[in-house]
Amino acid sequence: MLPDVEPGPDPAKVPADDPAGTPAPAARPAGKRRRFGWGFRLAVAWLVLVAGAALLADLLPIPHYDATLSGEPRSGPAFGHPFGTDALGRDILSRIVHGARVSLGVGLGAVLIGLLLGAPFGLVAGYYRGVVDRIIMTANDIVLAFPALVFALAVVAFAGAGVRNVLIVLGVLGAPAWVRLVRSVTMAYAQREFVTAARALGAKGGTVMRREIAPNVVLPALSYAFVIMAVVVVAEGSLAFLGLSVQAPTPTWGGMINEGRSNLDDAPHIVLVPSLVMFCTVLAFNLVGDRLQELTTIRHSGLEPRRARKKAAVTVDEPAAPERKGPAPLLEAVDVRTGFHTPYGLVRAVDGVSFTLERGRTLAIVGESGSGKSQLIRSVLGLLPPAGVERGGRVYLDGEDLTAKSPEQMRGILGTRMAAVFQDPMTALNPVRTVGAQVTEPLRVHRGMDRKEAYATAERLLASVGIPEPRRVLRGYPHQLSGGMRQRITIAMALSCDPEILFADEPTTALDVTVQKQIMRLLHDQRERRDMAMVLVSHDLAMVADWADEVIVMYAGRVVEHGPAAELFAAPRMRYTEALLKAAPDLTAPSHTRLEVIDGRPPNLVAPPAGCRFHPRCPFARERCAAEAPPLVNEGSRAYACWYPAEPVTVTEPAGPAVSTADGTDDAARSHQDHPAVSAGPVDVEGNIKDGR
Ligand code: SF4
Numbered sequence: 001m002l003p004d005v006e007p008g009p010d011p012a013k014v015p016a017d018d019p020a021g022t023p024a025p026a027a028r029p030a031g032k033r034r035r036f037g038w039g040f041r042l043a044v045a046w047l048v049l050v051a052g053a054a055l056l057a058d059l060l061p062i063p064h065y066d067a068t069l070s071g072e073p074r075s076g077p078a079f080g081h082p083f084g085t086d087a088l089g090r091d092i093l094s095r096i097v098h099g100a101r102v103s104l105g106v107g108l109g110a111v112l113i114g115l116l117l118g119a120p121f122g123l124v125a126g127y128y129r130g131v132v133d134r135i136i137m138t139a140n141d142i143v144l145a146f147p148a149l150v151f152a153l154a155v156v157a158f159a160g161a162g163v164r165n166v167l168i169v170l171g172v173l174g175a176p177a178w179v180r181l182v183r184s185v186t187m188a189y190a191q192r193e194f195v196t197a198a199r200a201l202g203a204k205g206g207t208v209m210r211r212e213i214a215p216n217v218v219l220p221a222l223s224y225a226f227v228i229m230a231v232v233v234v235a236e237g238s239l240a241f242l243g244l245s246v247q248a249p250t251p252t253w254g255g256m257i258n259e260g261r262s263n264l265d266d267a268p269h270i271v272l273v274p275s276l277v278m279f280c281t282v283l284a285f286n287l288v289g290d291r292l293q294e295l296t297t298i299r300h301s302g303l304e305p306r307r308a309r310k311k312a313a314v315t316v317d318e319p320a321a322p323e324r325k326g327p328a329p330l331l332e333a334v335d336v337r338t339g340f341h342t343p344y345g346l347v348r349a350v351d352g353v354s355f356t357l358e359r360g361r362t363l364a365i366v367g368e369s370g371s372g373k374s375q376l377i378r379s380v381l382g383l384l385p386p387a388g389v390e391r392g393g394r395v396y397l398d399g400e401d402l403t404a405k406s407p408e409q410m411r412g413i414l415g416t417r418m419a420a421v422f423q424d425p426m427t428a429l430n431p432v433r434t435v436g437a438q439v440t441e442p443l444r445v446h447r448g449m450d451r452k453e454a455y456a457t458a459e460r461l462l463a464s465v466g467i468p469e470p471r472r473v474l475r476g477y478p479h480q481l482s483g484g485m486r487q488r489i490t491i492a493m494a495l496s497c498d499p500e501i502l503f504a505d506e507p508t509t510a511l512d513v514t515v516q517k518q519i520m521r522l523l524h525d526q527r528e529r530r531d532m533a534m535v536l537v538s539h540d541l542a543m544v545a546d547w548a549d550e551v552i553v554m555y556a557g558r559v560v561e562h563g564p565a566a567e568l569f570a571a572p573r574m575r576y577t578e579a580l581l582k583a584a585p586d587l588t589a590p591s592h593t594r595l596e597v598i599d600g601r602p603p604n605l606v607a608p609p610a611g612c613r614f615h616p617r618c619p620f621a622r623e624r625c626a627a628e629a630p631p632l633v634n635e636g637s638r639a640y641a642c643w644y645p646a647e648p649v650t651v652t653e654p655a656g657p658a659v660s661t662a663d664g665t666d667d668a669a670r671s672h673q674d675h676p677a678v679s680a681g682p683v684d685v686e687g688n689i690k691d692g693r
């Protein structure tokens with residue numbers, strides 16, 4: 001009986017390293033504002049009129065709805081009876097106004113009952129997915145398949161006709177549609193960065209659903225409620241027409257239509273007027289609901305791939321624990337593999353990545369979009385979706401195997417020992433919660449502070465990351481702040497529990513160049529002050545050259561080169577690294593210098609090329625490159641995977657005096673280490689590379 005509406009999982013923000021390559025939604029053209037339109041305004045005006053009349057029915061100067069012979073029976077519209085009278089001489093306007101109470105009251109009540117019954121199941125199914133989702137949705141489909149009219153007849157026959165029973169019937173029948181709606185919206189929001197950020201801070205599933213997702217479900221639910229109201233008004237009218245709703249003498253619109261049937265020939269207005277009022281009301285609910293849905297639903301631009309049959313998360317064969325002679329490194333990833341099941345096959349986003357990281361060091365992960373950088377850190381943090389994922393490998397934190405830990409145990413580590421800062425500070429913060437509520441949450445959850453203590457600490461934290469007037473900022477909402485301020489807040493949240501490792505996933509991409517420099521300096525200072533380690537994911541090679549100690553270059557899910565930043569930027573060995581560095585814009589180059597590009601596109605990770613994955617784009621590729629995958633060979637402190645590497649380069653003097661950064665200014669002092677950077681000045685080289693890199 002109720003509509004089966006499912007807006008579909010529509011994450012508004014697609015991660016930079018989206019394994020499926022799903023395009024981001026098209027941006028709204030500048031200057032094109034969302035408008036309500038005259039249809040929406042008319043519909044709202046009609047609903048206000050009907051609801052107002054229903055509320056004030058007893059105060060209006062109209063005859064009582066059951067006063068017989070208040071006018072000539074079956075008379076048409078006239079002064080005193082603008083809608084005419086029915087067969088008993090009762091005023092039709094009065095009966096319509098009082099009937100609106102029943103229609104709107106039942107509509108509102110049924111919507112609330114359906115929402116209360118369905119929303120919790122929808123939240124749980126959309127958030128946890130997997131088996132929980134399948135069980136809930138199967139039960140939901142069974143309920144949906146039950147014939148609505150049979151159910152209504154059974155309830156009314158058993159319990160009798162009346163408002164309460166009609167409410168229960170329509171509310172219960174509406175619950176499955178609410179389950180589907182709330183599940184869809186939850187699935188969309190569960191992928192958003194502020195939810196990932198909350199999980200990275202160790203928030204429990206229930207807390208994430210209640211505080212991060214539920215407030216965002218309210219608006220789509222409100223718009224859907226109008227559509228449901230329209231359906232319920234028709235459903236109640238149908239039940240009244242069958243004599244299964246509120247009984248006489250209380251008027252209902254459906255009952256009035258039923259009563260007027262016998263007078264259709266000589267007094268059609270008795271049927272037409274309530275029909276027209278019901279039609280206009282249903283139309284108005286639909287118009288308002290549809291328009292609100294358009295304004296609130298987050299959608300892809302129609303480019304979303306067809307749905308895959310999601311498989312539960314699978315853990316593939318695990319590598320043996322590494323043999324260590326000395327103390328374990330702070331962080332060690334061993335053969336990490338992550339694949340996503342898509343309609344086109346298994347996307348191997350991370351394919352056998354290993355690295356170590358020590359305290360006080362910054363490891364940068366670079367590569368093109370889709371190379372697996374962001375998915376690698378999500379794999380290390382254990383923040384992968386619960387279903388449709390194939391994962392493998394081990395991650396050790398101070399020798400402790402994180403991959404063997406339960407989600408509950410991981411929640412105790414995320415936020416306290418490992419924390420993350422994500423790319424876009426606007427999406428990393430929940431837009432409907434105050435800054436204070438969000439910053440104090442990890443302090444209260446992980447450090448057991450009471451509200452007052454948490455706010456005092458949050459104030460100090462915000463001050464420590466350079467936010468002026470922290471008390472005022474804590475009272476505000478994210479949209480009231482600039483991008484740089486929001487990113488400082490996400491950093492403060494990440495640092496609130498003194499993590500040992502901070503993961504920064506493109507922390508400056510959404511910011512302007514001046515703020516980028518401030519944020520990176522802030523991150524670096526915090527790393528120094530707290531003696532923590534940092535994993536930095538970035539496209540910006542100049543920034544990486546400035547701030548990283550070690551660099552991993554990823555291509556098509558694999559590490560193709562790894563080494564100290566100074567050496568790697570001065571003399572790349574793998575041809576992809578070399579091409580990547582050449583493609584980095586040199587802001588010190590003369591104007592009109594042609595920008596270098598890497599020809600071709602990153603490979604399809606469902607079926608990557610055989611041999612070296614870079615060979616279709618590599619100008620140095622030979623027959624062997626297409627036949628055999630080059631292993632990652634160690635060479636001193638470096639490692640690279642290339643059959644025909646660039647010749648080694650000996651750097652005989654430090655880089656030139658200036659380091660060119662993304663903001664285009666030269667500032668030797670900003671570089672915290674003396675190593676040649678992406679667009680460093682000339683260096684003496686030997687071998688084939690003579691371009692000063
Ligand atoms: S292995 Fe061959 S194709 Fe791959 S980067 Fe080296 S030279 Fe190029």
